[in-house]
Amino acid sequence: xxxxxxxxxxxxxxxxxxxxxxxxxxxxxxxxxxxxxxxxxxxxxxxxxxxxxxxxxxxxxxxxxxxxxxxxxxxxxxxxxxxxxxxxxxxxxxxxxxxxxxxxxxxxxxxxxxxxxxxxxxxxxxxxxxxxxxxxxxxxxxxxxxxxxxxxxxxxxxxxxxxxxxxxxxxxxxxxxxxxxxxxxxxxxxxxxxxxxxxxxxxxxxxxxxxxxxxxxxxxxxxxxxxxxxxxxxxxxxxxxxxxxxxxxxxxxxxxxxxxxxxxxxxxxxxxxxxxxxxxxxxxxxxxxxxxxxxxxxxxxxxxxxxxxxxxxxxxxxxxxxxxxxxxxxxxxxxxxxxxxxxxxxxxxxxxxxxxxxxxxxxxxxxxxxxxxxxxxxxxxxxxxxxxxxxxxxxx
Amino acid sequence: xxxxxxxxxxxxxxxxxxxxxxxxxxxxxxxxxxxxxxxxxxxxxxxxxxxxxxxxxxxxxxxxxxxxxxxxxxxxxxxxxxxxxxxxxxxxxxxxxxxxxxxxxxxxxxxxxxxxxxxxxxxxxxxxxxxxxxxxxxxxxxxxxxxxxxxxxxxxxxxxxxxxxxxxxxxxxxxxxxxxxxxxxxxxxxxxxxxxxxxxxxxxxxxxxxxxxxxxxxxxxxxxxxxxxxxxxxxxxxxxxxxxxxxxxxxxxxxxxxxxxxxxxxxxxxxxxxxxxxxxxxxxxxxxxxxxxxxxxxxxxxxxxxxxxxxxxxxxxxxxxxxxxxxxxxxxxxxxxxxxxxxxxxxxxxxxxxxxxxxxxxxxxxxxxxxxxxxxxxxxxxxxxxxxxxxxxxxx
Numbered sequence: 001x002x003x004x005x006x007x008x009x010x011x012x013x014x015x016x017x018x019x020x021x022x023x024x025x026x027x028x029x030x031x032x033x034x035x036x037x038x039x040x041x042x043x044x045x046x047x048x049x050x051x052x053x054x055x056x057x058x059x060x061x062x063x064x065x066x067x068x069x070x071x072x073x074x075x076x077x078x079x080x081x082x083x084x085x086x087x088x089x090x091x092x093x094x095x096x097x098x099x100x101x102x103x104x105x106x107x108x109x110x111x112x113x114x115x116x117x118x119x120x121x122x123x124x125x126x127x128x129x130x131x132x133x134x135x136x137x138x139x140x141x142x143x144x145x146x147x148x149x150x151x152x153x154x155x156x157x158x159x160x161x162x163x164x165x166x167x168x169x170x171x172x173x174x175x176x177x178x179x180x181x182x183x184x185x186x187x188x189x190x191x192x193x194x195x196x197x198x199x200x201x202x203x204x205x206x207x208x209x210x211x212x213x214x215x216x217x218x219x220x221x222x223x224x225x226x227x228x229x230x231x232x233x234x235x236x237x238x239x240x241x242x243x244x245x246x247x248x249x250x251x252x253x254x255x256x257x258x259x260x261x262x263x264x265x266x267x268x269x270x271x272x273x274x275x276x277x278x279x280x281x282x283x284x285x286x287x288x289x290x291x292x293x294x295x296x297x298x299x300x301x302x303x304x305x306x307x308x309x310x311x312x313x314x315x316x317x318x319x320x321x322x323x324x325x326x327x328x329x330x331x332x333x334x335x336x337x338x339x340x341x342x343x344x345x346x347x348x349x350x351x352x353x354x355x356x357x358x359x360x361x362x363x364x365x366x367x368x369x370x371x372x373x374x375x376x377x378x379x380x381x382x383x384x385x386x387x388x389x390x391x392x393x394x395x396x
Numbered sequence: 397x398x399x400x401x402x403x404x405x406x407x408x409x410x411x412x413x414x415x416x417x418x419x420x421x422x423x424x425x426x427x428x429x430x431x432x433x434x435x436x437x438x439x440x441x442x443x444x445x446x447x448x449x450x451x452x453x454x455x456x457x458x459x460x461x462x463x464x465x466x467x468x469x470x471x472x473x474x475x476x477x478x479x480x481x482x483x484x485x486x487x488x489x490x491x492x493x494x495x496x497x498x499x500x501x502x503x504x505x506x507x508x509x510x511x512x513x514x515x516x517x518x519x520x521x522x523x524x525x526x527x528x529x530x531x532x533x534x535x536x537x538x539x540x541x542x543x544x545x546x547x548x549x550x551x552x553x554x555x556x557x558x559x560x561x562x563x564x565x566x567x568x569x570x571x572x573x574x575x576x577x578x579x580x581x582x583x584x585x586x587x588x589x590x591x592x593x594x595x596x597x598x599x600x601x602x603x604x605x606x607x608x609x610x611x612x613x614x615x616x617x618x619x620x621x622x623x624x625x626x627x628x629x630x631x632x633x634x635x636x637x638x639x640x641x642x643x644x645x646x647x648x649x650x651x652x653x654x655x656x657x658x659x660x661x662x663x664x665x666x667x668x669x670x671x672x673x674x675x676x677x678x679x680x681x682x683x684x685x686x687x688x689x690x691x692x693x694x695x696x697x698x699x700x701x702x703x704x705x706x707x708x709x710x711x712x713x714x715x716x717x718x719x720x721x722x723x724x725x726x727x728x729x730x731x732x733x734x735x736x737x738x739x740x741x742x743x744x745x746x747x748x749x750x751x752x753x754x755x756x757x758x759x760x761x762x763x764x765x766x767x768x769x770x771x772x773x774x775x776x777x778x779x780x781x782x783x784x785x786x787x788x789x790x791x792x
Contacts, residue, residue, distance in 0.1 A: 005445060005660045008426040008653050010438040020431045020649060030404040031650065032428035035416045035600045037728045042406040049401060069602070070466050070627060073645040077627045105626045198646060204431045206465070206602055206648035228624050230501045231466060231473045247733075249469040250594060252602035253416060254427065255651065257404050264401045332433045337643075 017334035018148045020198035020205050021350035030261035031254050038251045053263035054209050060185040064217045066241040067207040069252050072175040072196030075208025077105050078232045079192050082220045086110030088139040093124040097149035097337050102142050120339040121150045123302045126158035138168040146177035149337045151298040151309035160189050179266050180278045180306040191216040200306050202351030203262035206255040278305040281354045284386040288363040291385030292377040297344045309344040324369040359386050413730035414544045416594035416601050417746035426657035427650050434647045449659035450605050456581040460613045462637040463603040465648050468571040468592030471604025473501050474628045475588050478616045482506030484535040489520040493545035493733050498538050516735040517546045519698045522554035534564040542573035545733045547694040547705035556585050575662050576674045576702040587612040596702050598747030599658035602651040674701040677750045680782040684759040687781030688773040693740045705740040720765040755782050
């Protein structure tokens with residue numbers, strides 16, 4: 001090869017898609033601190049802080065709480081592969097792409113999978129869960145709290161109660177809610193939960209926080225068969241993240257630096273304040289989008305503050321609009337997936353990206369790119385409505 | 397919680413253990429560049445460069461070459477989980493911890509595992525491989541090129557030829573050799589190979605480069621059963637890293653930045669120069685250690701330039717010596733594992749850490765910490781011998 005490679009060069013972006021979100025510069029700075037050994041006493045102190053802070057964002061006392069060495073989907077696989085043994089009956093609630101993904105993974109684990117399905121953009125009806133549970137005992141019931149593919153925030157209380165009546169463990173996907181939307185693992189009785197780092201925690205992708213309560217932990221340690229994944233086997237990994245510090249695999253040291261810093265910033269802000277900030281900016285976005293004559297796609301009353309689906313108006317080339325936002329404004333939003341492909345835009349207001357500035361920028365930029373396609377919206381109506389909403393709903 | 401958390405704080409280290417190694421500051425700088433979306437055109441350009449550069453360090457034209465989103469052991473699991481189907485017969489060469497790990501993983505994949513074993517610190521004898529292969533056809537033969545637990549560099553040519561005569565695929569673990577020790581995937585006829593980023597590539601841990609030739613790729617795409625891991629299923633992941641850019645999971649964006657930069661630095665230095673540098677500093681280390689009256693533990697003629705095992709002298713508290721090196725000099729080396737626990741130190745000279753400065757520092761520091769335990773070595777003998785070796789063996 002005689003090709004020349006320059007130093008890294010990527011454009012300046014504002015990330016308002018389905019994740020990753022923008023990172024606080026402090027997080028990027030922490031990540032670039034010199035790598036130390038994965039058994040170094042100083043790294044062990046970093047690990048201890050990280051686990052304590054993870055317990056805080058999960059709102060749990062669970063001993064088995066740690067970041068897995070992979071991205072969010074590795075968290076999903078970790079939970080399912082550790083809990084499911086061949087032949088186990090599992091019930092999975094499917095309201096979008098990430099519910100579907102759980103079905104795929106659970107099948108690969110040898111689970112006998114039943115599903116409860118709803119059209120994308122609506123919540124799972126607890127009545128349907130009840131009906132499915134009547135078919136017999138299940139090892140676990142899995143449900144997505146924050147469906148990144150649809151912008152739905154799923155209520156969990158009834159489903160959790162029904163699952164526990166059945167004797168099933170509850171698995172909650174909190175990839176797009178953790179650190180941005182209320183999530184109380186212990187208080188709500190969630191047995192196992194996993195999150196992502198690159199959404200409301202505003203840390204780069206690369207780790208997957210998971211937590212298991214004692215009942216779920218015993219299901220893992222008391223398995224009849226080996227976990228089919230060595231890399232994700234919590235029976236071994238708990239001895240590295242626990243007191244023993246027994247070597248399993250080399251932890252992604254600098255990613256853990258970044259996560260610790262991201263979690264520290266969440267802790268400093270305070271969870272309740274952070275949830276309120278996400279709600280407030282989502283409210284401003286809803287007001288702005290609606291004032292522009294656009295429609296919100298997710299079921300009313302169950303919209304996810306961190307990720308908003310906006311219906312693409314008739315006649316608009318949605319991919320061109322996204323391209324224009326990226327090229328003209330350095331602004332990333334997401335397109336639709338699966339049933340919603342071509343029908344919605346996905347607009348994230350997550351963590352560091354959930355800001356007054358970003359709401360206003362997005363609404364202004366959207367007005368411009370729609371205008372370029374001949375779609376007229378009342379001039380400045382979006383930003384005016386957003387500002388009015390924010391003025392009427394100050395942060396406490 | 398009312399606890400206060402400070403910004404990240406870890407000590408200054410020189411990493412001369414079994415990995416991670418020290419990163420070039422340019423790599424840390426690249427890693428801290430702002431995160432962009434995993435489908436951003438600018439990130440796709442970074443991915444393209446990364447794959448091209450990976451092909452260069454693997455010395456391959458293999459289309460299926462990419463970094464998996466996990467640490468080195470995820471690379472091992474990727475290769476085995478994609479190639480092995482339940483009931484497949486596999487032969488694994490075990491000369492240390494990482495061979496053992498392959499046995500564990502292959503079993504979890506449903507493989508029927510046979511092994512060839514040697515005492516830790518010796519190479520695998522091709523004659524033993526031949527005997528084992530006579531027992532019938534195998535799907536694959538797996539072998540570790542650079543055994544990080546023993547400091548052995550395994551010759552591969554005869555084993556590869558024997559495996560191919562048998563009709564088996566060859567799997568090579570190059571975690572501690574890639575980018576530091578000669579490795580020529582295409583020329584040597586390796587079907588599948590995986591590496592680590594945190595050894596001779598001097599990138600933080602967090603990605604696992606893998607490469608599959610056409611025969612191996614067809615074994616993956618033509619499977620009778622689904623890959624049991626969704627997260628590591630190359631049938632899907634190849635569509636994200638290939639032309640289609642089909643979303644699978646969110647790539648660890650900043651880790652890919654770091655890897656691209658680390659690979660770029662390898663490319664700029666040139667592979668042959670880099671291998672020569674590793675050999676030369678290892679030679680200086682051997683000369684120094686021997687001049688101090690210590691013994692090299694790995695089989696002569698088959699020592700791994702990137703990782704040297706030094707026998708702990710009788711009466712020395714090896715853990716105390718490592719602690720003294722860390723606390724007194726900020727210098728990390730590794731202890732022994734498995735059969736070699738308590739018997740050896742593992743001294744890495746990998747990538748950015750493979751430097752004249754580090755050889756001299758280590759020998760001086762080792763003299764001091766041995767002296768503190770009452771072990772006398774001729775004053776300055778180690779560094780003098782190392783300097784003499786380096787003077788007699790200039791870099792061309």
